[in-house]
Amino acid sequence: MKNFAGGGAVVTGGASGIGRAMADRFAREGMRIVLADIEQSALDQAQSEMRAAGAEVVGVRTDVSDGAQVKALADRALEAFGAVHIICNNAGVASLGAPAWEQTEADWRWVIDVNLWGVIHGIRTFVPIMLSQGEEGHVVNTASLAGLFAMPNAGPYHATKFAVVAMTESLYFDLALAKSQIGASVLCPAWVRTRILDADRNRPAHLSAEPHGPIRAALVEKFDAAFRKRIADEGLEPAFVADKVFEAVRDNKLYIWTHPNLKRVVSWRSDNIVNERNPDLTSALGGMMKDIE
Numbered sequence: 531m532k533n534f535a536g537g538g539a540v541v542t543g544g545a546s547g548i549g550r551a552m553a554d555r556f557a558r559e560g561m562r563i564v565l566a567d568i569e570q571s572a573l574d575q576a577q578s579e580m581r582a583a584g585a586e587v588v589g590v591r592t593d594v595s596d597g598a599q600v601k602a603l604a605d606r607a608l609e610a611f612g613a614v615h616i617i618c619n620n621a622g623v624a625s626l627g628a629p630a631w632e633q634t635e636a637d638w639r640w641v642i643d644v645n646l647w648g649v650i651h652g653i654r655t656f657v658p659i660m661l662s663q664g665e666e667g668h669v670v671n672t673a674s675l676a677g678l679f680a681m682p683n684a685g686p687y688h689a690t691k692f693a694v695v696a697m698t699e700s701l702y703f704d705l706a707l708a709k710s711q712i713g714a715s716v717l718c719p720a721w722v723r724t725r726i727l728d729a730d731r732n733r734p735a736h737l738s739a740e741p742h743g744p745i746r747a748a749l750v751e752k753f754d755a756a757f758r759k760r761i762a763d764e765g766l767e768p769a770f771v772a773d774k775v776f777e778a779v780r781d782n783k784l785y786i787w788t789h790p791n792l793k794r795v796v797s798w799r800s801d802n803i804v805n806e807r808n809p810d811l812t813s814a815l816g817g818m819m820k821d822i823e
């Protein structure tokens with residue numbers, strides 16, 4: 531995609547973190563922004579700050595797990611700006627710290643509803659609109675390094691992020707077969723200074739977390755502390771990630787890496803698969819092993 535000025539961009543999870551940074555980055559290119567987020571107070575603040583900086587922006591409270599709300603988001607974007615050229619399916623949550631069999635049904639449903647169905651709804655709603663416009667455009671789906679290799683105690687998160695990577699790869703081919711002017715990218719960040727580990731603040735009541743027993747509670751605390759330490763020690767600023775996203779949209783790159791030094795873990799996983807070799811736990815956890823044991 532080469533022409534940005536005057537175009538419309540929709541960013542879910544856009545009130546904070548990577549989403550907010552992407553919105554700011556596209557606004558600097560002269561795009562008109564629709565911010566979608568489930569957290570109204572953060573959405574109001576982001577909209578106010580972006581307008582004060584000179585951006586043309588509209589905020590729409592949206593629960594991406596609800597297809598009807600995503601459809602309403604698209605309607606509002608078209609009403610405000612007449613067209614959508616970029617859709618960033620970025621909203622995401624994390625549920626970490628327990629084996630797959632101890633994650634409750636509510637844990638699984640919450641993560642799948644947001645991380646997977648949010649992207650599905652975004653693709654099904656916005657891609658037909660973008661195709662009908664007959665103009666260049668781009669779809670950015672936020673996955674994670676967790677969509678390229680797996681660690682223990684994060685089954686729901688890995689399941690959704692692996693799915694987003696595969697969906698985006700398939701979408702890339704779909705758009706090519708359709709001979710469209712629309713590209714697709716999958717963002718696979720590792721450690722970034724966001725509030726994803728505090729996503730429970732927006733967890734719906736009907737999928738509320740159940741109290742942990744003492745063993746699980748201790749495990750959750752260890753994993754939470756280990757991940758927060760990694761984010762504090764190695765986390766990138768969201769603005770750096772947003773620059774990578776912009777470059778990928780501009781250059782029509784499918785894969786967006788934020789931590790190229792971690793390509794080795796994907797190579798390690800691929801090598802294990804090709805050679806039918808079982809992975810070992812220490813390699814999977816790397817330097818976090820000492821923080822968790």
